[in-house]
Amino acid sequence: MSAGGALEAFATLLGQGGVLTAQHDTAPYLTDLLQLYRSEALCVVRPRDTGEVAEILRLAARHGLAVTPAGGRTGFCGGAIPDARRPHVILSLERMRSIRSVDPVNDVLIADAGCTLAEVRQAADAADRLFPVSHGGEGTSQIGGMIATNAGGNNVLRYGMTRAHVLGLEVVLADGTVWDGLRALRKDNAGYDLKQLFIGSEGTLGIVTAAALALRPKPLARGTALAAVAGPQAALDLFVHMRGHAGELISAFELMPKVGIDMHLARSGSGRDPFAGAHDWMVLIELETVIGQLDLADLLEQALAGGFEEGLVQDAIVTQSQAQRAELWALREGLAEAQASNPRALKSDTSVPLAASADFVRRAGEAVEAVLPGAIPVPFGHVGDGNIHFNVVAPPGMDAAAFGAVAPTLAEAIREATLSFGGSIAAEHGLGQGKRDAAAATKPPAEIDMMRRIKRALDPEGRMNPGKIVET
Numbered sequence: 347m348s349a350g351g352a353l354e355a356f357a358t359l360l361g362q363g364g365v366l367t368a369q370h371d372t373a374p375y376l377t378d379l380l381q382l383y384r385s386e387a388l389c390v391v392r393p394r395d396t397g398e399v400a401e402i403l404r405l406a407a408r409h410g411l412a413v414t415p416a417g418g419r420t421g422f423c424g425g426a427i428p429d430a431r432r433p434h435v436i437l438s439l440e441r442m443r444s445i446r447s448v449d450p451v452n453d454v455l456i457a458d459a460g461c462t463l464a465e466v467r468q469a470a471d472a473a474d475r476l477f478p479v480s481h482g483g484e485g486t487s488q489i490g491g492m493i494a495t496n497a498g499g500n501n502v503l504r505y506g507m508t509r510a511h512v513l514g515l516e517v518v519l520a521d522g523t524v525w526d527g528l529r530a531l532r533k534d535n536a537g538y539d540l541k542q543l544f545i546g547s548e549g550t551l552g553i554v555t556a557a558a559l560a561l562r563p564k565p566l567a568r569g570t571a572l573a574a575v576a577g578p579q580a581a582l583d584l585f586v587h588m589r590g591h592a593g594e595l596i597s598a599f600e601l602m603p604k605v606g607i608d609m610h611l612a613r614s615g616s617g618r619d620p621f622a623g624a625h626d627w628m629v630l631i632e633l634e635t636v637i638g639q640l641d642l643a644d645l646l647e648q649a650l651a652g653g654f655e656e657g658l659v660q661d662a663i664v665t666q667s668q669a670q671r672a673e674l675w676a677l678r679e680g681l682a683e684a685q686a687s688n689p690r691a692l693k694s695d696t697s698v699p700l701a702a703s704a705d706f707v708r709r710a711g712e713a714v715e716a717v718l719p720g721a722i723p724v725p726f727g728h729v730g731d732g733n734i735h736f737n738v739v740a741p742p743g744m745d746a747a748a749f750g751a752v753a754p755t756l757a758e759a760i761r762e763a764t765l766s767f768g769g770s771i772a773a774e775h776g777l778g779q780g781k782r783d784a785a786a787a788t789k790p791p792a793e794i795d796m797m798r799r800i801k802r803a804l805d806p807e808g809r810m811n812p813g814k815i816v817e818t
């Protein structure tokens with residue numbers, strides 16, 4: 347079939363604005379957030395509903411085209427960038443933005459896959475409920491992409507990954523079959539739990555078009571603090587201490603190095619270090635509860651006082667207003683944004699068993715220094731679930747091109763440190779194409795074989811986002 351015939355068929359189906367072919371329109375879809383991956387595509391197709399998604403997949407099959415789904419395109423592993431080895435169309439769900447229903451009695455929200463995380467959280471909030479997944483890109487990140495990558499975020503410690511909040515899915519399979527699995531039951535053991543196949547599959551098995559999402563009661567009280575600690579081991583010890591005092595009230599426990607805060611402040615030109623540069627390591631701690639009578643600021647003060655007595659805390663600030671809380675969270679999100687926008691920085695996403703997190707930071711730092719003396723480690727992130735983003739910034743004076751040449755060796759050194767502790771090379775950002783080969787080389791052969799069998803069963807022609815997660 348000709349490319350012209352495919353374009354005509356897509357245009358007839360989708361109408362005005364449904365097919366993008368001009369270079370200035372398609373360019374944003376052909377590279378990733380970090381500008382590490384670039385590719386080409388015949389066009390970008392933008393369906394308005396599930397029926398159009400199904401017909402797009404049928405047309406793509408008829409014209410011999412592979413299909414790469416694109417969400418908010420906030421990933422770091424090239425999962426939404428087409429594999430250049432075969433002709434492609436990019437399928438964007440950005441026009442599918444309906445909140446189909448909100449049920450505060452059953453605590454269920456059903457949303458189209460193109461809805462942003464912010465839109466889902468706002469719809470839940472309007473119903474006096476909480477959709478608890480939260481991260482810095484919520485204004486751009488789409489629900490379909492979050493499900494496809496099983497996104498994490500800042501409060502996995504309390505609420506779990508995206509997978510924990512998906513009750514049901516609507517999915518279009520490679521041949522255009524629509525699976526209506528939007529059941530909103532908490533208990534359903536009538537056969538295989540098929541939705542789990544598609545969560546974290548990065549569009550390689552089918553296209554998620556809608557999701558039934560579990561809601562929770564909205565927190566009525568919150569307490570936030572910033573504590574200065576001696577280093578990653580002290581941060582881990584303080585987490586264990588805080589867990590003994592606050593238990594599951596802890597919703598976030600984020601490690602932040604001063605070097606990362608300094609990079610953010612230099613980039614933004616605003617904000618301040620609350621400790622005026624006196625401490626090299628900090629942790630951002632947040633508690634929340636649906637019991638409004640609990641004084642979480644007082645609980646934080648008492649727990650941190652105990653941390654002082656045990657030598658775990660060097661200094662601490664407990665916020666007294668929403669403005670103070672926002673100031674602290676701006677530091678945390680700004681730290682990550684400064685890393686993501688820096689072409690001289692290697693971004694990393696690994697996890698290790700919680701007890702090994704401090705040793706991992708030490709060993710990864712030693713490995714990085716051995717590869718590139720003078721490189722600046724910026725380990726930060728989610729202490730409570732073992733997901734430390736061990737980023738690395740180029741030594742002063744090293745340009746982006748030179749750093750890019752050594753970045754793969756640095757990434758391999760960090761992966762080896764991760765695996766030495768029984769960790770994962772992909773904690774919350776997925777595999778995409780960037781980590782596909784590393785996963786194949788490090789996962790048990792039986793596991794890779796099972797993944798390939800599933801891929802072949804649901805996508806026998808290999809048209810669904812080929813080149814991602816696993817090669818078949």
